[in-house]
Amino acid sequence: MASDSWAQAVDEQEAAAESIGSLQINEKDDKLKAAANGAKTEGDGEKKEDEDKEDKAAQSLLNKLIRSNLVNTTNQVEVLQRDPSSPLYSVKSFEELRLKPQLLQGVYAMGFNRPSKIQETALPMMLAEPPQNLIAQSQSGTGKTAAFVLAMLSHVDPENKWPQCLCVSPTYELALQTGKVIEQMGKFYPEVQLVYAIRGNKLERGTRLQEQIVIGTPGTVLDWCQKLKFIEPKRIKVFVLDEADVMIATQGHQDQSIRIQRMLPKTCQMLLFSATFEDTVWNFAKRIVPDPNIIKLKREEETLDTIKQYYVICNSKEEKFQALCNIYGAITIAQAMIFCHTRKTAGWLAGELSREGHQVALLSGEMQVEQRAAVIERFRDGKEKVLVTTNVCARGIDVEQVSVVINFDLPVDKDGNPDNETYLHRIGRTGRFGKRGLAINMVDSRFSMNILNRIQDYCLSKERVDSESLKQVVSC
Numbered sequence: 001m002a003s004d005s006w007a008q009a010v011d012e013q014e015a016a017a018e019s020i021g022s023l024q025i026n027e028k029d030d031k032l033k034a035a036a037n038g039a040k041t042e043g044d045g046e047k048k049e050d051e052d053k054e055d056k057a058a059q060s061l062l063n064k065l066i067r068s069n070l071v072n073t074t075n076q077v078e079v080l081q082r083d084p085s086s087p088l089y090s091v092k093s094f095e096e097l098r099l100k101p102q103l104l105q106g107v108y109a110m111g112f113n114r115p116s117k118i119q120e121t122a123l124p125m126m127l128a129e130p131p132q133n134l135i136a137q138s139q140s141g142t143g144k145t146a147a148f149v150l151a152m153l154s155h156v157d158p159e160n161k162w163p164q165c166l167c168v169s170p171t172y173e174l175a176l177q178t179g180k181v182i183e184q185m186g187k188f189y190p191e192v193q194l195v196y197a198i199r200g201n202k203l204e205r206g207t208r209l210q211e212q213i214v215i216g217t218p219g220t221v222l223d224w225c226q227k228l229k230f231i232e233p234k235r236i237k238v239f240v241l242d243e244a245d246v247m248i249a250t251q252g253h254q255d256q257s258i259r260i261q262r263m264l265p266k267t268c269q270m271l272l273f274s275a276t277f278e279d280t281v282w283n284f285a286k287r288i289v290p291d292p293n294i295i296k297l298k299r300e301e302e303t304l305d306t307i308k309q310y311y312v313i314c315n316s317k318e319e320k321f322q323a324l325c326n327i328y329g330a331i332t333i334a335q336a337m338i339f340c341h342t343r344k345t346a347g348w349l350a351g352e353l354s355r356e357g358h359q360v361a362l363l364s365g366e367m368q369v370e371q372r373a374a375v376i377e378r379f380r381d382g383k384e385k386v387l388v389t390t391n392v393c394a395r396g397i398d399v400e401q402v403s404v405v406i407n408f409d410l411p412v413d414k415d416g417n418p419d420n421e422t423y424l425h426r427i428g429r430t431g432r433f434g435k436r437g438l439a440i441n442m443v444d445s446r447f448s449m450n451i452l453n454r455i456q457d458y459c460l461s462k463e464r465v466d467s468e469s470l471k472q473v474v475s476c
């Protein structure tokens with residue numbers, strides 16, 4: 001949909017929401033707010049029954065499955081060179097990289113016209129002679145996978161029939177996704193072959209691999225190098241550790257990755273990629289990659305400047321549902337996402353809305369990742385206008401065109417404290433194109449009013465909103 005029509009749709013929604021808001025003023029509000037202000041969080045039985053265990057690998061896979069394009073970013077790349085006195089190269093075209101013609105053909109066949117922001121600096125570093133080590137961090141969808149795949153394909157010698165590049169991924173599914181990119185990019189370079197070192201791939205004892213690129217999960221790669229000796233680690237020229245943040249979240253993967261790395265020659269190029277960069281990831285990265293160059297592409301800060309935030313006071317889940325029905329016409333002019341705390345509530349709400357004759361999609365943690373991707377894709381294509389989901393299930397998913405976010409339950413962490421970042425990320429927009437939106441928060445207790453106030457204080461402290469930004473509008 002063109003941005004104009006989105007803007008118009010949001011204008012209509014805002015007008016509708018404001019007119020609804022002017023109909024009723026809830027007298028309970030002041031009392032509630034006063035009670036909630038400064039009040040300690042009450043353990044009021046709203047204990048988080050959080051069945052959707054956060055699964056970083058599944059989220060990462062989901063993002064890959066639903067993404068068809070590069071995420072645009074206007075943020076600058078931050079570079080820390082191992083040798084600050086050496087010149088820093090960055091390229092604006094793939095030609096400047098002097099790639100093998102078969103690879104350039106592969107890149108263009110994938111529809112890449114020019115390097116992405118992170119690729120502009122990462123590619124010259126990875127393709128330099130002698131090879132340089134690299135730690136790179138940028139959010140999902142900014143072109144990291146494509147970058148290291150191109151580096152691996154550039155470094156192999158197709159004449160040599162043994163593994164030369166080793167890439168470890170946290171899960172079988174993620175390894176397959178990277179494998180697909182290798183196959184696509186190497187389409188015109190058939191001499192280069194790929195093999196998957198994953199659990200189900202059983203090879204006969206004594207096998208010596210002929211494929212130049214091995215991609216797999218840490219446990220199997222380690223077995224293939226150490227116990228089964230299908231791979232000669234000393235002949236590896238490029239080692240890639242992908243999704244380091246997901247890797248360290250999985251028990252055992254960190255140790256296995258370090259053990260693989262120790263078997264590789266000193267001259268082997270080490271490359272590590274991560275979407276986030278907490279201290280734990282950083283400590284791990286330093287153990288895997290000696291003398292690294294470091295590239296970071298900051299995530300663009302979400303701003304709430306263009307978002308109108310409202311809240312609705314209700315007494316129960318049923319009242320919240322009623323309030324939602326009252327504003328339903330207004331929110332479905334464009335597309336809306338409704339967030340619930342648990343799968344149970346999400347399922348209940350989707351069922352109730354359907355019974356009212358509304359067409360809604362449900363995204364739930366019980367679904368397989370592929371099923372979830374299919375639901376999101378249908379929603380993205382506008383086949384459904386409303387998506388009901390849980391806080392955990394949709395964390396980290398970007399559905400850019402959503403202009404209405406309804407927090408049926410406010411986001412809280414596992415200890416019941418406000419999850420400020422999730423709130424910001426969920427309702428925020430990355431400022432570009434001035435995308436506008438509407439956020440409606442459903443408050444059904446002192447506890448949740450308190451949560452909302454604390455979230456607002458946080459947003460204020462981060463200068464993401466002004467003090468007038470949150471308005472009460474609707475009651476049922």
Ligand SMILES: Nc1ncnc2c1ncn2[C@@H]1O[C@H](COP(=O)(O)OP(=O)(O)OP(=O)(O)O)[C@@H](O)[C@H]1O
Pocket residue numbers: 060063064067068069070071110111112113114115116119138139140141142143144145146147275
């Ligand atoms: N230079 C480019 N031009 C156009 N599209 C690109 C370019 N590089 C990558 N892409 C595409 O952008 C999308 C995201 O790229 P990629 O998967 O490499 O990002 P990523 O940072 O590795 O993401 P993730 O962390 O989720 O793995 C893919 O669909 C990919 O084909």
